[in-house]
Amino acid sequence: MKGHLTRNLFPEPQKTKGRVMSTIAAFYSGKSILITGATGFLGKVLMEKLFRTSPDLKVIYILVRPKAGQTLQQRVFQILNSKLFEKVKDVCPNVHEKIRAIYADLNQNDLAISKEDKQELLSCTDIVFHCAATVRFDDHLRHAVQLNVTATQQLLLMASQMPKLEAFIHISTAFSNCNLKHIDEVIYPCPVEPKKIIDSMEWLDDAIIDEITPKLIGDRPNTYTYTKALGEMVVQQESSNLNIAIVRPSIVGATWQEPFPGWVDNLNGPSGLIIAAGKGFLRAIRGTPKAVADLIPVDTVANLTLAVGWYTAVNRPKSTLIYHCTSGNFNPCYWGKMGFQVLAAFEKIPFERAFRRPYADFTTNTITTQYWNAVSHRAPAIIYDFYLRLTGRKPRMTKLMNRLLRTVSMLEYFLNRSWEWSTYNTEMLMSELSPEDQRVFNFDVRQLNWLEYIENYVLGVKKYLLKEDMAGVPKAKQHLKRLRNIHYLFNTALFLIAWRLLIARSQMARNVWFFIVNFCYKFLSYFRASSTLKV
Ligand SMILES: CCCCCCCCCCCCCCCCCCCC(=O)SCCNC(=O)CCNC(=O)[C@H](O)C(C)(C)COP(=O)(O)OP(=O)(O)OC[C@H]1O[C@@H](n2cnc3c(N)ncnc32)[C@H](O)[C@@H]1OP(=O)(O)O
Numbered sequence: 155m156k157g158h159l160t161r162n163l164f165p166e167p168q169k170t171k172g173r174v175m176s177t178i179a180a181f182y183s184g185k186s187i188l189i190t191g192a193t194g195f196l197g198k199v200l201m202e203k204l205f206r207t208s209p210d211l212k213v214i215y216i217l218v219r220p221k222a223g224q225t226l227q228q229r230v231f232q233i234l235n236s237k238l239f240e241k242v243k244d245v246c247p248n249v250h251e252k253i254r255a256i257y258a259d260l261n262q263n264d265l266a267i268s269k270e271d272k273q274e275l276l277s278c279t280d281i282v283f284h285c286a287a288t289v290r291f292d293d294h295l296r297h298a299v300q301l302n303v304t305a306t307q308q309l310l311l312m313a314s315q316m317p318k319l320e321a322f323i324h325i326s327t328a329f330s331n332c333n334l335k336h337i338d339e340v341i342y343p344c345p346v347e348p349k350k351i352i353d354s355m356e357w358l359d360d361a362i363i364d365e366i367t368p369k370l371i372g373d374r375p376n377t378y379t380y381t382k383a384l385g386e387m388v389v390q391q392e393s394s395n396l397n398i399a400i401v402r403p404s405i406v407g408a409t410w411q412e413p414f415p416g417w418v419d420n421l422n423g424p425s426g427l428i429i430a431a432g433k434g435f436l437r438a439i440r441g442t443p444k445a446v447a448d449l450i451p452v453d454t455v456a457n458l459t460l461a462v463g464w465y466t467a468v469n470r471p472k473s474t475l476i477y478h479c480t481s482g483n484f485n486p487c488y489w490g491k492m493g494f495q496v497l498a499a500f501e502k503i504p505f506e507r508a509f510r511r512p513y514a515d516f517t518t519n520t521i522t523t524q525y526w527n528a529v530s531h532r533a534p535a536i537i538y539d540f541y542l543r544l545t546g547r548k549p550r551m552t553k554l555m556n557r558l559l560r561t562v563s564m565l566e567y568f569l570n571r572s573w574e575w576s577t578y579n580t581e582m583l584m585s586e587l588s589p590e591d592q593r594v595f596n597f598d599v600r601q602l603n604w605l606e607y608i609e610n611y612v613l614g615v616k617k618y619l620l621k622e623d624m625a626g627v628p629k630a631k632q633h634l635k636r637l638r639n640i641h642y643l644f645n646t647a648l649f650l651i652a653w654r655l656l657i658a659r660s661q662m663a664r665n666v667w668f669f670i671v672n673f674c675y676k677f678l679s680y681f682r683a684s685s686t687l688k689v
């Protein structure tokens with residue numbers, strides 16, 4: 155923790171005899187809450203926690219679009235029947251009656267919400283949590299602006315017409331200002347006004363947008379971080395009319411504690427790379443081992459967000475408060491160490507049908523990275539594809555490897571830098587919480603044990619993303635042993651071939667070879683003679 159803290163802002167949770175109800179949980183009872191992005195990674199965890207801790211809430215409105223052939227109702231049904239919601243069904247058996255899916259598409263003007271639905275939202279909503287966004291790094295600027303800026307503006311416009319609204323909580327990212335090294339809990343202006351960007355997206359064609367995108371994003375690495383920064387500016391412009399707060403999480407990872415450790419349901423952030431490393435595809439990555447790996451568990455983000463909702467509604471701060479939801483300031487872990495911990499977890503929890511044995515290294519050098527990409531990534535893929543062709547199958551590994559390397563190159567920016575996020579507001583909020591609230595809505599990441607967290611993360615990836623059963627672990631270990639033997643055999647064969655070629659061409663190599671053979675022969679003869687003498 156930074157030296158500026160003089161008082162204990164994270165007091166130990168006090169032991170209470172009869173359990174006092176959490177003030178935050180009580181606050182959400184009877185409330186009508188609107189969540190955008192509720193079908194996403196964070197949105198689901200936020201909704202689950204709300205239902206579990208405040209089963210008496212009135213209703214949660216969720217803005218949903220049909221997707222992958224599923225209707226709104228089918229999507230809700232799938233979420234409520236997932237493992238994540240198992241505990242909720244015990245605490246809140248009528249959960250399906252308290253969730254109201256509203257058709258909306260943030261890609262459309264007016265968010266495509268029907269008149270009737272809009273009327274209901276306007277008259278009933280008490281709190282808004284705006285989580286929806288496009289989190290793709292390479293999204294076309296037009297789409298990223300539509301989702302992360304224009305839709306936010308539209309939602310704020312709706313919020314300003316909600317007479318009962320107590321608080322609007324906007325989820326941004328700690329990386330919205332990743333062009334800075336030290337980031338305060340303030341909104342930094344972007345060189346071009348969001349309104350101008352929104353307007354220009356209406357008449358510029360895609361080719362021109364492509365051309366100006368690098369100039370607009372400037373020293374930010376992608377359209378995601380740029381449009382999230384613009385989104386914050388839009389929020390600020392509306393802050394005089396509304397009671398708003400912004401939460402900025404860093405890299406959101408699997409659950410730490412709630413509703414159970416290790417839950418994860420998409421490939422974003424570290425999860426995809428954990429799969430790639432565990433399956434033996436990814437063996438080296440350009441990353442700085444000493445750079446801070448600012449991961450934050452998704453349940454910690456949900457807890458902080460709910461605490462922010464309560465605090466903002468009850469205290470109505472005069473200005474928009476921004477809360478950094480990061481770990482580096484309180485309990486730093488580093489990429490090098492995290493890499494080791496991930497590898498150690500693979501020993502206990504191997505993934506099935508690995509391509510190669512998991513081995514992973516962070517390298518800072520571009521040339522070394524290129525070497526590893528050629529030798530450890532592309533060459534095995536080409537050899538494997540050759541083998542697939544020989545056996546009459548369709549080659550696919552080179553294509554897969556190219557996509558993986560492209561993904562990795564997009565994440566590299568975040569693996570080679572460290573940022574300092576000030577956390578005054580987050581610390582202030584913690585000090586405002588009762589001991590019971592600190593327990594129920596825990597966001598004190600100083601208590602997080604990284605080794606344990608990473609092990610649960612790897613287990614979660616195996617169970618919930620790869621859908622692999624723990625019963626298959628012995629077989630997976632056996633498979634890894636086989637891969638090790640193949641690896642040794644392959645290396646030995648390669649060495650012998652190289653040596654044979656060298657001997658054929660060089661007198662010096664021949665001399666060395668005879669010297670070694672002679673030396674080994676003499677050593678063995680001496681050894682045999684001395685053991686015969688002892689007998
Ligand atoms: C060597 C040691 C390794 C040991 C492991 C140690 C762990 C290290 C973890 C490092 C993590 C670093 C993460 C930094 C993240 C910074 C986050 C900034 C914070 C935010 O606010 S952003 C929110 C997070 N957003 C993202 O993470 C989005 C990233 N993804 C994308 O932008 C796109 O998916 C991408 C990468 C541009 C690829 O696009 P595209 O080529 O169009 O392909 P698809 O999206 O359709 O996916 C193709 C293929 O790749 C799989 N996939 C997708 N994402 C990932 C991923 N993050 N990692 C690995 N694989 C990924 C996807 O499933 C597809 O597979 P198929 O089999 O279906 O083809």
Ligand SMILES: NC(=O)C1=CN([C@@H]2O[C@H](COP(=O)(O)OP(=O)(O)OC[C@H]3O[C@@H](n4cnc5c(N)ncnc54)[C@H](OP(=O)(O)O)[C@@H]3O)[C@@H](O)[C@H]2O)C=CC1
Pocket residue numbers: 190191192193194195196197217218219221258259260261284285286287288289301325326327328382402403404405406407420422423
């Ligand atoms: N994951 C991370 O590492 C981090 C995330 N954040 C922020 O947290 C928030 C939540 O992110 P996360 O849960 O990880 O993201 P996800 O990609 O998992 O979820 C995004 C959500 O937005 C919804 N959405 C996207 N496009 C539309 C659309 N056109 N109409 C309606 N809904 C749409 C998605 O709906 P659908 O299911 O239909 O696609 C989904 O519910 C975002 O604001 C993000 O910027 C901040 C820091 C890090």
